Amino acid sequence: AQSVAQPEDQVNVAEGNPLTVKCTYSVSGNPYLFWYVQYPNRGLQFLLKYITGDNLVKGSYGFEAEFNKSQTSFHLKKPSALVSDSALYFCAVRDRRSGTYKYIFGTGTRLKVLA
């Protein structure tokens, strides 16, 4: 079965330190990969996506993600965390095959950046 795993329910990091939020997936073929962020009582906002090409993808608010095909991972990273980065982060994948319209979301990782 296709699935997305975010193994950490919560990640704590000190302001100014680098952060990593992990995501692994089990989807046949080469899926499209996405990261979204959700602030309290709001919808999700798009951060970045991997389609093809360079394994390091840069996105909004200084975030980037590294695609690793052999490990089927797509970890979200930021070199220096801000308190305002504290939010809920979701990894999502979508099958490249035509006619498959479902995005599969992970369960989310709550990031807490401590001042």
Next chain:
Amino acid sequence: DGGITQSPKYLFRKEGQNVTLSCEQNLNHDAMYWYRQDPGQGLRLIYYSQIVNDFQKGDIAEGYSVSREKKESFPLTVTSAQKNPTAFYLCASSIGQANEKLFFGSGTQLSVL
């Protein structure tokens, strides 16, 4: 401004009552989606629509119904058959291609009285 509007922000349902959540978009997107969000479970797909007058069941469609009579609108009805409706409901849209991102509304919190 272009975007997706969900209303109401908060909704309360009495036992045996059907309620309808509104979702309107002015992005000219073909595809629209309804997700249910429960704590610790991520987002689960209820229904999606790729084109007007057509929609498909997602993973948890039981107890829900939708319509897509206009490109801009994709209302979700939570019927009395849905025994555990308390959740945060998110509507999303996209242009319909597989590599395109989703645009989300700000959500509706549904609670049972």
